[in-house]
Amino acid sequence: MLIIPFKTNAQNLEQFIHSAGDAQTVLLPEGEIFIDRKVIVRGKKNLTIKGNNTKIVSTFDPRTGFDTYKGVFDFSECSGLKLQNITFDTDKAVNAAGEIVAVDIQKNTFDVKMYEGCVLDGNQTVLAINSMDAEGSPDYILVSSSKIEYEILTDGVVRIYCGEELQKGLKQIPPGEQVCFRFGLGGYFTLKNAALTFNNCTDTVLEDITVYSSPGYMLAVFPRCENFTLKRYRVRCPPHSKRLMASNVDAIHVMGLTGKLVVEDCLFEGLGDDAVNIHSTAGYITEIHPDRIKAVNRRFSIPLEHDWCQKGDIIAVYGRDFLQKGLITVKDFKDDYIYTENMEGVIEEGDVIGNTAFCAETEVISCEIKNSRARALLLQTENIRVENCRFFGISLPAILLAPDMIKWHEVSPVKNALIKNCRFEKCAFTNLKESQMAAISVKVSHAEDKLYPAGVHKNIVICNNRFVNVPGADVYIGSSDGVKIFKNRTDSGTPLRIQLQNCKNCTIT
Numbered sequence: 391m392l393i394i395p396f397k398t399n400a401q402n403l404e405q406f407i408h409s410a411g412d413a414q415t416v417l418l419p420e421g422e423i424f425i426d427r428k429v430i431v432r433g434k435k436n437l438t439i440k441g442n443n444t445k446i447v448s449t450f451d452p453r454t455g456f457d458t459y460k461g462v463f464d465f466s467e468c469s470g471l472k473l474q475n476i477t478f479d480t481d482k483a484v485n486a487a488g489e490i491v492a493v494d495i496q497k498n499t500f501d502v503k504m505y506e507g508c509v510l511d512g513n514q515t516v517l518a519i520n521s522m523d524a525e526g527s528p529d530y531i532l533v534s535s536s537k538i539e540y541e542i543l544t545d546g547v548v549r550i551y552c553g554e555e556l557q558k559g560l561k562q563i564p565p566g567e568q569v570c571f572r573f574g575l576g577g578y579f580t581l582k583n584a585a586l587t588f589n590n591c592t593d594t595v596l597e598d599i600t601v602y603s604s605p606g607y608m609l610a611v612f613p614r615c616e617n618f619t620l621k622r623y624r625v626r627c628p629p630h631s632k633r634l635m636a637s638n639v640d641a642i643h644v645m646g647l648t649g650k651l652v653v654e655d656c657l658f659e660g661l662g663d664d665a666v667n668i669h670s671t672a673g674y675i676t677e678i679h680p681d682r683i684k685a686v687n688r689r690f691s692i693p694l695e696h697d698w699c700q701k702g703d704i705i706a707v708y709g710r711d712f713l714q715k716g717l718i719t720v721k722d723f724k725d726d727y728i729y730t731e732n733m734e735g736v737i738e739e740g741d742v743i744g745n746t747a748f749c750a751e752t753e754v755i756s757c758e759i760k761n762s763r764a765r766a767l768l769l770q771t772e773n774i775r776v777e778n779c780r781f782f783g784i785s786l787p788a789i790l791l792a793p794d795m796i797k798w799h800e801v802s803p804v805k806n807a808l809i810k811n812c813r814f815e816k817c818a819f820t821n822l823k824e825s826q827m828a829a830i831s832v833k834v835s836h837a838e839d840k841l842y843p844a845g846v847h848k849n850i851v852i853c854n855n856r857f858v859n860v861p862g863a864d865v866y867i868g869s870s871d872g873v874k875i876f877k878n879r880t881d882s883g884t885p886l887r888i889q890l891q892n893c894k895n896c897t898i899t
Contacts, residue, residue, distance in 0.1 A: 391415045404429045412436055418444040418476065425449065427460040428587075436470035441477070448585060450480040452514040456574035456606030456638065462585045469592040473599060478585060479628075480603040485572045485662075486510050487634040490521075491547065495560050498552040500532075501543065502569050505632030510548045510571060516540060518572040518638075518662070519556065520763055521563070526634050526660065527783030528763040530820040532559040532569065568634060572662055574605035576639035578690065584610035584643065590697065592616045601625040604637035613646030613670070613697035613748070620652065626659040634761075635660040644668040645800075646697065647750040651771075654755045661762040669770035669793070669800040670748035671695060675707075675741045682727045683718070685743055689799040693726045699745045707735060708742045712795065712803065712834050712846045712869070715741070744793075744801030746772075754779060765790045766817075768836075770800055774807040781814050787831035787866075788817040791847065794835045804832065804847045815858040828866035828889065829857055844894040845871040853877050863887045871895055 392410050394403065396419040407429065410416050413436040420442045426449045431437075448462050462478060465471060486508035492501040504510055521532035534555040541549040550569075552560065576583075584607035588594060594615065601608055601624065608625060611618055625641040627633045640663045644651060651668060658665035673685030673694050687694055699705065699720050705728065707716035716735025720728055749772040759766035761783040767776065770793045781788035791804040814829040826833055832850055834842045846869040853874070857864040858881040866889045867873055873896040878886050890896060 391417055393417045394419055396421060398423055400425045400427045400429050404431075407431055407434070407437070407439065410434070410437060414438070415440055417442060420444060422447050424481065425462055428462060428464040431463060431465045431468060433467045434471060435468070437468065438472040438474065439476070441475040444475070445477040445479055447479050447481050450482050450484055450574075450605050452482050452484070452573040455515060455517055456576055456580055456583055459574065459583045459605045461583055461587065464587045465591050465594075466589040467591070468594070471591060471593070472595045472597070475598045477600040477602065478604070480605065483509065483633065484574050484603050484605040484638055485570055485633060485635050486514070487568060487570050487632055488548070490563055490567045490569060493560055493563055498557050498560065500550050500552070500560065500563065502548050502550060504546045504548060507632050510540060510542070512542060514571070514573050516571045516573065517575050519550070520570045520572070521559070522568040522570060522634055522761075524566055524568070525783055526568070526761045527816065527819070528761065528785045530785060530822060531562050531567065532556055535575065538571075570634040572635065572638045574638045576606035581607060581610045581612075581643065581645070584608060586610070588612065588615050588618070590614050595619045595621070596623055597621045599623045601636060601641070602628045604639075604641070606639045607643045608637050608640070609642050611644040611647050613695050614700070615647050617649035618644070618647055618651050619654075620656060621654045622656065623653070624657040625661065625665075626657060633660070635662050638662040640664045640667050642666045644750070646670050646695065646748055648747050650751045650753070652753045652755070653757060654753070656757045658757070658759045658766070659761060661764070663762070663764045664768045665759045665762060665766050666754060667768040668750065668752055669768075670745060670802070671698065672793070672795050672799040672801045673698070673743040674799070675737070675739050675743060678737060678739055682729045683737070684727050687799060699723045699728060699747070703745050703747045705743050706746050706802065707737050708744070708795065710740070712793070712842045718743070742795045742801070746802070749773070749802050759784065759788070768792075769804065769807075770802055772802065772805040774804065776808070776812060777810045779812045781812065781817050781829070784817040785820045786818060786822070787828055788814050789830045790833065790836065791850070792831070792833040792836055796835050796838060798836060804850070806849045808851045809855060810851075810853050812855045813858065814855065814860060814864070817860055819861050826866045826868065826889070828863035829860045830865045832867040832870055834869050841892050842869040844869055844892050848872050850874070857881070857886065863889045865889070868892055873897070875899075
């Protein structure tokens with residue numbers, strides 16, 4: 391065991407970990423460790439990094455947000471890695487909260503009395519605002535993802551000047567409405583800024599991890615990782631804190647995992663986006679040759695990731711109707727070209743492709759997810775099991791099974807999903823005008839309501855779940871082949887409200 395002395399920083403911690411041999415445990419000191427940049431860890435085998443009532447505090451600048459955040463750990467080319475018993479926090483708050491105490495519709499302003507311990511004093515850039523009800527659930531009465539102007543008044547009151555996004559909700563604000571001010575957001579090009587990043591790591595395990603403050607994405611898994619397990623991973627605001635969000639964006643963002651993802655006995659409370667988002671990048675075919683094809687990331691018109699595929703991978707090909715129409719076996723991937731061992735089906739320019747190697751089997755077991763601004767689980771993969779979970783106050787569908795090849799350019803369609811013994815309370819409760827809003831939603835894009843043929847998704851089973859205080863449909867399923875829904879119940883004892891569109895081979899009891 392390698393024991394780290396108490397007085398340490400990012401550079402010293404990196405050196406200590408670098409000196410550790412295979413199958414060694416690095417024991418972190420008790421107390422707080424302050425980190426001003428990512429600790430780089432490369433090529434370790436069976437390394438364990440273990441805390442001892444350890445809190446790692448990373449540097450965050452609320453004026454510049456997640457774009458300049460340096461993170462905590464960057465792991466690459468590691469196998470058998472374990473992180474245990476560590477708490478993560480930031481030196482400055484990543485968001486703040488208060489209660490609306492006055493509204494001026496004529497001047498398009500509202501005043502907020504900041505909660506104790508929450509600060510908005512001119513040293514923060516407000517990049518997003520979300521109103522929340524008394525239970526801390528984002529209700530979409532006030533919502534903005536644009537930079538906000540504010541004025542500091544007296545006695546902890548701040549005046550917010552509303553742009554077009556916020557003006558729409560001013561007349562609807564109920565008494566006691568709460569507001570969360572987010573000082574960080576995230577996007578495709580800032581994924582690398584996540585507090586914990588993993589590249590080409592195999593058999594990674596995180597146990598007994600607590601996150602009190604995350605400026606953007608907390609954890610990002612990049613290609614080509616294999617097998618990732620999280621047990622007792624808790625993302626929540628510190629006890630007694632008046633803040634309303636623990637993470638400004640996703641708690642777990644996976645965009646290139648092979649093998650299996652396990653999320654077990656975890657807690658996610660107060661999220662600016664999803665608790666778990668698993669997908670991989672969709673490719674868009676721009677050239678076809680006898681021995682190779684070229685595909686790009688059409689969302690940004692940039693090349694696919696360096697590790698998007700490798701020899702032996704099977705690439706699924708989808709037409710404009712999202713139905714699979716072909717398969718490609720990879721011989722090589724270089725210079726933006728996928729060299730083919732074999733091509734089956736009719737493959738054309740403009741088709742969308744996805745690497746089936748990244749359809750990681752996914753289990754979410756015995757987890758609690760509360761008060762997420764987006765979904766709880768956004769799952770774009772195959773062989774899914776969600777069991778014994780509790781969802782509360784999720785603004786949009788608690789579980790969304792939906793690739794989005796149109797806007798976000800993510801795959802894959804879902805095959806073989808089981809949702810069992812879960813409780814859905816106050817989910818998909820906002821007044822957003824999506825016709826396919828439901829506590830469980832199976833769609834062909836994240837937001838678009840366009841219909842596609844049956845067979846995009848296959849084999850969906852929903853059983854033994856309870857739905858409580860869900861204002862709209864309990865379950866929406868579209869474009870699926872093979873649906874079984876049985877032994878579910880609602881709080882009122884009324885039949886489950888189910889919407890099926892363009893589905894076949896369905897059994898509902």
